Amino acid sequence: MSAEPKKAASIWDVAKLAGVSHQTVSRVVNGSPRVAADTRDRVLAAIAELGYRPNRLARTLAGGAAQSLTVLTADTSLYGSEASLRGIEKAARAAGWSVSISVLDPAETHSDADIVARLPRAGEPTIVIAHDEPGMRARRTLLEAQPQAMVAVGEYTGKEFDEPWLIGLDDGQVAGEATRYLLELGHETVHHLAIPTALGIEADRKSHRAEGWADALRQADRPVPPVVHSGWTISEAFEAVKPLVADKSVSAILCGNDDLALAALRAAHLSGRDVPGDLSIVGFDNAPFAAYTTPALTTVNQDFENVGKGAFELLRHRLDSSLPKPTPTWRAPELIIRETSGPPPRR
Template identity: 40%
Template sequence: MADVAREAGVSGQTVSRVANGRSNVDADTRERVLAAMRRVGYRPNSAARALRNGRFRTIGVIVSSLSTFGNSRTLDAIAAAMVEHGFSIVLMTVPRSTQGEVTGAFSRLGEQAVDGVIILIEQHQLDQNEIELPQGLPVVVIDSSARYPSPVIDTDQAEGAASATRHLLELGHDTVWHIAGPPQSYAAERRLRSWREVLESAGRRVPPVLVGDWSAAAGYAHGKRLAADPSVTAVFTANDQMALGLLRALHEAGRDVPGEVSVVGFDDMAEAAHFWPPLTTVRQSFDSVGRHAVAALIAEISSGRQESTTVRIPTELVVRSSTAPPSN
């Protein structure tokens, strides 16, 4: 910093203010200091700054999988929001989300010196009592029913599934079949339960549940069975990718969509509007989830207080051309 001060012809305090992003430096002086930094090869030492003010400007994200559409979109939103706040991210994946793996991820993040953690684990394991969150570290949990002394950002999965099921019943279908996500998924379980509750409250027959793994291949495999049953006129799939596989199976079997079978998905991935036919689906606001999670975590970091609050992000039914009244 002394080298930069001599090069720029300013005081060490001015260099410090520029290095720390302070606003009380005029634009010309700031540019002169930055140019001097480049010439002498100086970069502010974030570790030394952290030792001084107790902040590392880094957050950890513990995620169960990067392959699912929801997790990848939410992580994108978190990263974008963190950049706006001047934070960087350390990412830890825990594919099996067991107690040991989650505890190990917290331990590794502690070694990385983070200011707080966002947990993005879809599996039910996070709801089990044996997984304890670390004391004193700000934590925000995304999509979980567990009761932690930390903010929870929760997409309204139940209302999204209910709106999809009600939409098909209101079109005049006698009942609605369901291709569910994997049983270990908290989101899939909530969508399945809500689908069943809507049918039961309407006094309709509840068909057997078909369980998939979020993939288009699973939707296609179950779709071949559904396409062979002429009594099937409406299907709600737990995500858009399985809906895509279902649409292919129905097409190959000569079952017209929506003339003979109506299909509703979940997520509203960008490609859903370009399926054939364009897919009616439930839109999740992954951007809102990411922004709320970051805002809640930064508020915890700034205040030093943990608050057990829940923010529920609404969903929206987007009606396109894959649903219609039954032909009979």
């Protein structure tokens, strides 16, 4: 029967109970070496007795080391975003940090003020996870407003290749690998069902995936068919891919992610095309469901969770350069061959 919402213990309460001054308590809590062992014990006992926990808000406000960050992310229902976020949260929690999230609406154009208003305070450490237009805008806004306290996860677009605030999977290479794999199976060419990119904004180059695909085709002297653009949702992808699948001359489709591949699979089924007999479909990201579709999806595994972890570590390093600069620990993207890919049909 905890009747009244008894006020939480503060550092002063602990000090009083332990018979010390409040900042001796602070010293103990923050692990200062300048505290005698028995004093420390007394303080710790008082902390335990009162159930004292430092107030993270006050701590941050007082200028202690940052212990919270905000993640700006696109649609969390995307496997890639969700998994990266999960990795960030996990790493952050392990380090005693807390993480806030704010979701960028893919349909909206967020102004700079919009973006900044999402942060709980100026200078809030922030990670942007986004591959689409709103994400690109957000990261530019933050780069302008607080370059030292931000990290972005996502595609790089040429110029920023070496930027110290960017963590990017180089999925262009695997896209090429997947394309070559399909060519080697005997396909004349490979079509590409593409996720939305931020091309409208940063027009230097195509998405890595699309570029790796096109490069591989060119290197093999194959025709590069026009990219079929899709939205992020499965239903959009379904509509976009229908005509492609209906075209009997199309024998292989590389999809921008597994949701798109699932739509292609469904469309193929409805068009009466056998996968992989008539049509090969390759996905991207290796979402959890990919191994359990029928037939099981050939796709590219991406180690998003460790990328998230890397992003967190990079952020810490940027906030406090005495911390080690993280070295990439995520696995390189890898083609996983399952059942949706095979040789083209014999004519």
